Amino acid sequence: MDVTEALTSRYSVRGYLPDQVPDELIREVFDLARLAQSGTNSQPWHIAVVSGEPLDELRRLLCERFDSGDQGGRDFPRPADPLPDELMDRRRACGYSYYATMGVERADREGRARIARKNYEMFGAPHAAFFSMPRVLGLSSAVDMGILLQTVTLLMVERGIGSIAQGALAQYPDTVREVADIPETNGIMYGMSFGYIDTEAHINTVRMPREPLETITSFVS
Template identity: 40%
Template sequence: MSVLSILESRYSVRGFKKDPVDAELIKSIFSQAQRSASNCNVQPWQSYVVSGETRDKVSEALVKAVMSGNPPNPKFDWVTRYQDEHRQRQFGSANALYSALGIAREDKMARNIAMLRNWQFFDAPHAVFFVMEKYMGIMGAVDIGIYAQTLSLLLEENGIQSCMQGALGQFPAPVEELLGIPESQGILFGMSFGYEDKEHPANAARTDRADLSDAVKFFT
């Protein structure tokens, strides 16, 4: 399987089977991801992978935090008010998901329930929280983005699907407590992974990509 074939076929999965991935295979994939490119070879990523009972406890704590009514309290100021075409793409992504789920625009309750599935890891048996030292700022975040993309491609190569989730960085406190994440570090975002439930309607959602001319400028 080539990188191109993975990029052409991969999509964010939001409905997983409960079947766990073999623990040794997970370790092997994360070991391979250590080869990711890194600015000055700093390698700032710290990955906290949850499975089994720990996964269930973390999910339960996250859902409780979300349902408490308190606002998100991320460790990094990554919440952006998208503008112009970026806002349009955000709306397009949401509409693709809700259309696949059969949720009407005015059905706020159903939309909130669908959103809550982020913190249930979309039923995936595994999730990873991407963590870095809080002092590192944007350069550390760039490296972690590269690492996460590498990891997602390696997972896909091994027949394992995933979904990147900014939502997993919104309520860090219960995760930090349960996993013993040091005060000097912060959760940037996370990713659920496992085997796709092909019968789940959310997995019919698709998004498009901008034309090359909208994203790349060539100079000679």
């Protein structure tokens, strides 16, 4: 598999088999991901992997908070709504296409909450990783974290491992810290569920569209 094939075949996986990925393979992925580039070679990242019983406990704790209606709060707060129109439109379209695949109407608040809850069930994945960086860092280091995320994702695709990045897993950072081993002064940027793909899971048929080249680029020559 080459990079182009890894990129074009990848999608966010929301249905997993329970089988554990061998520990050596997980370590190989994160060991290679260390080679990702970062500004001034700062390598601001830390990745905390949680599997097995601790992950089941974390699922339980996060679902409990979500079910209680607790909104939580992120270590690195999101920009306030409304975002520019085209970004709001894409975000809505993303949610609706996900709900439609699961047979949930837009007006069905309970159905939408049931789907959002799956984030905290880690979509049934046998592993989760939490990506954190020192809280004092800002936007430029967030770029480094994004590069790491994509590097890990593509290395996993190459090894037949599916994954999904989840901002939702940064929503209750204090609960995550109770279980995951995260450096004290770090803030959690996002989580990732990963494992082998359940190819029978209907939710895995969702494919999100992309804007055409003309929309996202300009060329002057």
